[in-house]
Amino acid sequence: MSIEKAHHWAAAAIDESDAQVVLQAIEGARAQELAFTQELEAMFSGPLKFGTAGLRARIGAGESQMNTSVVARATWGLGTWLVNAKAKSVVVCYDARKKSDVFAQVTAEVFSAQGLITYLSPQALPTPVLAYAVPHLGAGAGVMITASHNPRDDNGYKVYLQDGCQIAPPVDSEIAVLIEQAPNANRIARNSSLIRSWPNEVWLSYIKDAAAFITKAQAENSPETNSAPKWVYTPMHGVGAATLQAVIKEISWPQPLVVKTQATPDGQFPTLPFPNPEEEGALSEAIKTAQTNDVSLIVANDPDADRCAIAVRRGETWRQLTGDEVGALLAQKIIEISKESSGSSPAKVLATTLVSSTLTSKMAASHDFTTATTLTGFKWIGRIPGLVYGYEEALGYCGDPVNVKDKDGITAALLAIQINSEAFATGKDLIDLLDEIYLQYGLHYTSTRSTRFESVDQATEIIASLALNPPKVVASLPVRDFTDLTRGWHHLPPTSGVLFYLGESVRVIIRPSGTEPKVKTYLEVVYPPRQASLTADKAAAAELSDRVHAALRESMSCPTP
Known part of the structure; x- marks a missing residue:
């Protein structure tokens, strides 16, 4: 890290407040104040590396953190790649994290100045809705401003291509090279001339397609939904609730008991030290709500609603199912749905990652399905030909790849509820169903x-x-x-x-x-x-x-x- 580099960055910053933070740190470092020296080193430990996950880092000034200047240069690189690829439009969406809306606006303005029609979401929405919107709108790419389940002070920049899949090699490297060639942030053109608000039809279309998928999963002899057990839902201060509840309304199910302290989108995550459903204690508020209302099932989405966690009560004990356990339960249901599909069809593939359980491969083989194993990440799973279901152990599930070629915590949550309702009608719960799977495989x-x-x-x-x-x-x-x-x-x-x-x-x-x-x-x-x-x-x-x-x-x- 050099003082000269920091000065140069501050002079080119879009946000004056970021520039002032850097300049203050420079003065403190020159005075040999340790805290400022460490802060400056954190800001300039090297440019954020753009990869298949896009960008993700702590919000703050400098080349090594998420800020408007870093976002502008990343967008210039991505936009240049899209223009070279003859793309005409792009979709931009954001979650409820700190500065997500600001980063989305800067992203849209840079794309617009590059001649790309830019559909900017009018509100914070789940990541799977963005993955759905890109092919639905016929766009060349999509950008989701989110850090998913990272700590509260982080944010990120996630990229999807025209098919609705996350970027994969070598595209990430090609874009990274262009980002390195981007002008200083304050020299990157920005305007609003080609920015368009998303048609509300996009969100409504996602709701209808998600509802159709869940309806398809309902067996002919499924129990009446009004008699199904109640369940508790938490969006973990994220953006999942409105979309999930809209799908539930579309299929005429009773609404869940929503954890009141976590129902409203809030990037400060006031009740969660770590907004990650995998973290110990993350479901504490949901458990309180469940115990107060004598409910035995909890469903959680992470803040951008691309992941789904499930917890089941046995007596006074709660057990959160692992990603592999939920993955197996959903796989069993998807196999059932797919086998009921009429007519001849190409090979039906269940995909999972190298680090996930081998159980689904045995389940697939016993039903004449094909299995695919990929490296970690839905950038690989979503591209598998013939995919009918994919999951990874980190609570990510893709049950409706025709519409969303990425993990979707909304449809995963509702599919799990359908499975639980069917089990409840026979006096069982999800753990009982898992035991049945283990006894078979x-x-x-x-x-x-x-x-x-x-x-x-x-x-x-x-x-x-x-x-x-x-x-x-x-x-x-x-x-x-x-x-x-x-x-x-x-x-x-x-x-x-x-x-x-x-x-x-x-x-x-x-x-x-x-x-x-x-x-x-x-x-x-x-x-x-x-x-x-x-x-x-x-x-x-x-x-x-x-x-x-x-x-x-x-x-x-x-x-x-």
């Missing part, structure tokens, strides 16, 4: 742990060290079939990480986060179908997973998770 117990390091480089080095010096034994279990994923695996392209098996029942995948200083370990323990010992097998799988996680954490020289 075997117990598949998955768990994920993250280990933090001091830097991204250190996390990457840990993986490289594992690849060079594979362990022979972990938790007293012999290592077999060790694979360095940087060399590829089966049909998959190279990716950072390692994969191996322990004994006869444990699969291990370890990979770096890439954007955070942490390593993620994914375990899957598989036991054959055994009705007499299913409860004992669950306990044994959990205990074995804990032992393996602990042993791996110790081998990575990190005593704490």
Whole structure:
């Protein structure tokens, strides 16, 4: 980081307040005040890297954080790529995070100045609605301003192409090169001449198509929805509630009990330290509402409503289902729906990612469906030919790829409610249905742990060290079939990480986060179908997973998770 670079950035900033923050930090750093020096280093630790996930970082001044200047230069690069590709229009949407509307406006103005008709959402909306809107409007691309379930001070810039899929290589690299060539932010032209507000028909069309998908999922002998069990819903201060409730109204279901303290979109996330349904304690407010109203099912969307979490009460205990468990339940329903479709059709494909459970592949095979395994991310899943369902363990589900080729927390939530209603009518709950799946295909117990390091480089080095010096034994279990994923695996392209098996029942995948200083370990323990010992097998799988996680954490020289 150089003072000269910081001065240059401040002089070219769009937002005067960002410029003043940088200049103040420069003066503090010159006075050798540690806090200002550290702040300046955070602002200028290198330009934000544009990749398949677009941009995502803490909101703040400087080249390394999310601000209007960074957004303008990213948009100039993307817009240049679109103009070169002969695109005529683009769609821009945003969630309720801090500065999302501001970043969306700047994005739209830059596109407009580049000659692109720009459809700007008139309000904060869920990410799956943007993914739906791009092909619906025949646009060349779409930009969603969101940081999804990141911490409250973050924001991001997510890009979809004309088919409604997230960008994938090599397009991300091509756009990144153009972003590097972008003029200084204050020299990038902006105007509103080609900005158009989204027709309300786009949102209404999404509602109708989502409702049609859920209606299709209702079996002929489905229980009356009015007699179905009540459920609690939380949008986690995000943008999911209005859209979800509109779909529910369209299909004439009773509305859920919405968590009042989290019902209104609020980028400050006042009741949530981390607005991520995977985080411990994230469903605390929902559990309070459920217990007050004697409800046994909770459904949560993350702030941009592309993910969905489910929790079930048994007695006085709540259990949040893992992404793999929800993934299996939805897969079973999608298989049922797809098999009922009349007429000859091409291969029906269920897709999931390398780090997700292998259970759905067994489910697919038993029903003559094809299985596809991809690298992590819906940029890969959404592009699978013949896709009827895709999911990843991080609470992302795509049940209606004809309309949304991305994870959609709205349709996933309502499909889960339909499944629960059918189970309730026979005296069961979602956990009972999972047990039935395990008794047919075997117990598949998955768990994920993250280990933090001091830097991204250190996390990457840990993986490289594992690849060079594979362990022979972990938790007293012999290592077999060790694979360095940087060399590829089966049909998959190279990716950072390692994969191996322990004994006869444990699969291990370890990979770096890439954007955070942490390593993620994914375990899957598989036991054959055994009705007499299913409860004992669950306990044994959990205990074995804990032992393996602990042993791996110790081998990575990190005593704490």
